[in-house]
Amino acid sequence: MTTVLKVEGLKKSYGTKEALKGIDFEVQEGEIFALIGPNGAGKTTTLRIVSTLLSPSGGKVTFLNHDLKKEPEKIRENISYLPEEAGAYRNLKGTDYLKFMANFYTDTREKAEETVRRGVGIADLGIALNDKVGTYSKGMVRKLLLARALMTRPKMAILDEPTSGLDVINSLEVREIIKRFAKEGISVLLSSHNMLEIEFLSDRVALVDNGRILDAGTSQSLKDKYQAPNLEVVFRSALR
Amino acid sequence: MKKFTNLLLKEIKELVNKQLIISLVMMMAIFYFVGDLAKTEMKKAAAMQKISVMDLDQSELSRGLTASLKTANFEIEWSQGKDPEAAVRAAKKSDTYLLMVIPQGFGESVANLKPEQITTYTFLRSFSVGGIRKSEILRAVITATNNYLSNDILRKKIPDVPPDILKSPIKSKDYVIVKDRMAEGSASAISGFVYSQSILIPIILFMIIMYSAQMVISAVAMEKQNKTLETLLTVPIPRMSIVTTKMLAAGLVGLLSAAIYMIGMKSFMGGMTGGISAGASMSGVIKQLGLTLTGKGYVLLGIALFFAILCGLAMAMILGVLAEDFRSAQTLILPLMLMILIPYLLSFFADVNSLPLPVKLLILAIPFSHPFLATPNIMLGHYSAVLYGILYMAVVFFILVAIAARIFSTDRVLTMKLRWGKKKVVL
Numbered sequence: 001m002t003t004v005l006k007v008e009g010l011k012k013s014y015g016t017k018e019a020l021k022g023i024d025f026e027v028q029e030g031e032i033f034a035l036i037g038p039n040g041a042g043k044t045t046t047l048r049i050v051s052t053l054l055s056p057s058g059g060k061v062t063f064l065n066h067d068l069k070k071e072p073e074k075i076r077e078n079i080s081y082l083p084e085e086a087g088a089y090r091n092l093k094g095t096d097y098l099k100f101m102a103n104f105y106t107d108t109r110e111k112a113e114e115t116v117r118r119g120v121g122i123a124d125l126g127i128a129l130n131d132k133v134g135t136y137s138k139g140m141v142r143k144l145l146l147a148r149a150l151m152t153r154p155k156m157a158i159l160d161e162p163t164s165g166l167d168v169i170n171s172l173e174v175r176e177i178i179k180r181f182a183k184e185g186i187s188v189l190l191s192s193h194n195m196l197e198i199e200f201l202s203d204r205v206a207l208v209d210n211g212r213i214l215d216a217g218t219s220q221s222l223k224d225k226y227q228a229p230n231l232e233v234v235f236r237s238a239l240r
Numbered sequence: 241m242k243k244f245t246n247l248l249l250k251e252i253k254e255l256v257n258k259q260l261i262i263s264l265v266m267m268m269a270i271f272y273f274v275g276d277l278a279k280t281e282m283k284k285a286a287a288m289q290k291i292s293v294m295d296l297d298q299s300e301l302s303r304g305l306t307a308s309l310k311t312a313n314f315e316i317e318w319s320q321g322k323d324p325e326a327a328v329r330a331a332k333k334s335d336t337y338l339l340m341v342i343p344q345g346f347g348e349s350v351a352n353l354k355p356e357q358i359t360t361y362t363f364l365r366s367f368s369v370g371g372i373r374k375s376e377i378l379r380a381v382i383t384a385t386n387n388y389l390s391n392d393i394l395r396k397k398i399p400d401v402p403p404d405i406l407k408s409p410i411k412s413k414d415y416v417i418v419k420d421r422m423a424e425g426s427a428s429a430i431s432g433f434v435y436s437q438s439i440l441i442p443i444i445l446f447m448i449i450m451y452s453a454q455m456v457i458s459a460v461a462m463e464k465q466n467k468t469l470e471t472l473l474t475v476p477i478p479r480m481s482i483v484t485t486k487m488l489a490a491g492l493v494g495l496l497s498a499a500i501y502m503i504g505m506k507s508f509m510g511g512m513t514g515g516i517s518a519g520a521s522m523s524g525v526i527k528q529l530g531l532t533l534t535g536k537g538y539v540l541l542g543i544a545l546f547f548a549i550l551c552g553l554a555m556a557m558i559l560g561v562l563a564e565d566f567r568s569a570q571t572l573i574l575p576l577m578l579m580i581l582i583p584y585l586l587s588f589f590a591d592v593n594s595l596p597l598p599v600k601l602l603i604l605a606i607p608f609s610h611p612f613l614a615t616p617n618i619m620l621g622h623y624s625a626v627l628y629g630i631l632y633m634a635v636v637f638f639i640l641v642a643i644a645a646r647i648f649s650t651d652r653v654l655t656m657k658l659r660w661g662k663k664k665v666v667l
Contacts, residue, residue, distance in 0.1 A: 087467035
């Protein structure tokens, strides 16, 4: 297995506040790696650093042998980030938004069209894709954004609360899509509050609290280790 | 280049929305409508005017006076009655704006050099420019008649001396010198003419700079408010391209909007002056003195404006980063607006060179002062001042762009914001 992402001793401070106090983990090719933890634990900060939005205060992040600090643009070519509270351009139609994003990742019109076709399939919004994004519901926007994140077939999709704002049916669909893409070789780094979702989706889980990883492993190994019926109990036990 | 164009087109699409198009069309229509209305009113004022006249004298002189009113394009409506009060009452009921009462014995009293007073009444039925002009015309007629009468009296009393010499023993011939050029004319009349001809320039400059800056600050703030900035910052495109496309799109749309506004404004101003062109003699003097914008002048003014727009865009870009949403962006544009407003207002009534040195330096330190100063400097041939101004703006622009690029290339673009509560910039 190829290591796609390697995070070593990652630290991040906002002024005097230490958001990350040294985080280490690796993500393999085609693996779904999840960060779980309470609000303010450092999950989103970790995802934002890996997606080149924030600069780390310490430690090292290597993505496909590219150093994040030295070659952020190389990393951007191979990742796709879906923030928790993301939006799309309200004046653009759904398909135009996908076209706009596809043009950044492709060099020919044919490739761009193929990427958009893939996005249309993932979004599954039907004729609503011809309407302006401003008319979409929160769930529709989320599906469009997920389509944008996956249609480019990145080496790694970084998904912050991917099913946030979606109803049960749509959430199930989105989880299936993420699973399918991972099977095709796309690595996924995600964070979620939803422990059931994490258990269903992830190959490995890291329990994050107060800027540190408390423990990491497969859902089953963690449940066995803490003799817990589910990840919620695992997390509570790890905190103690 | 494909990615750059892709982003630029998106930025333009975001800026050119229905609201912008509707507001521009509405503004054009309003300017055109009001301008056309003003033009019609001014033409009406310049056309034949009705005046009520009560001639209680019926002398040769009073008939001569009313004849000169007809020559001055007045249509006379004779007022019947025996006293001025009756004439006022009658005029009130009619649609006339002016009433003139020539008293009994007027002709004789003038001949005896003990003139009776002519009484004029102006019925102020509105505060429009047209209404005011009517009484001005009447005043001019009385002045001309006075002149004619005084000349006549002087000729009779002192036949050997021309009346003009008696009335104005001191003669003057006024010349105005601009650098190495000289022309006959009054400095105040020339200044007034140049001012009236170039009054639109500062307005154009103000609008273009404000428009473009407003657009870029809103564009950045909207990216934050709509939560699209984070996604945009993770796509594989140089951060500098994000900065430049936003500035370029805002600059282009700002220029286009300002041009449309100005066409409307020109139509409006044309209406306000009633489409009356300046006298050929004044134009000749202005040309003789070189107080016109030549091709070279326009190019220099254009370059000065271009760099001022660039400075405004770069400054707005930085301020936009500090904004959390569209609403806070509107507040953040205030310092920029003040920096444009100061030289804009100053350009109407003050000469920067005559200001105290610290104030002068302060004004010159504001990059937006230079395009406002460029017009008079070009007209007066002070080209080096214009070039120094352009050079200064270029330096300021590159410093600002470097700051903007630095902010966008680091995570400060997401973490930097102005917290009003704590009154400090968080980095």
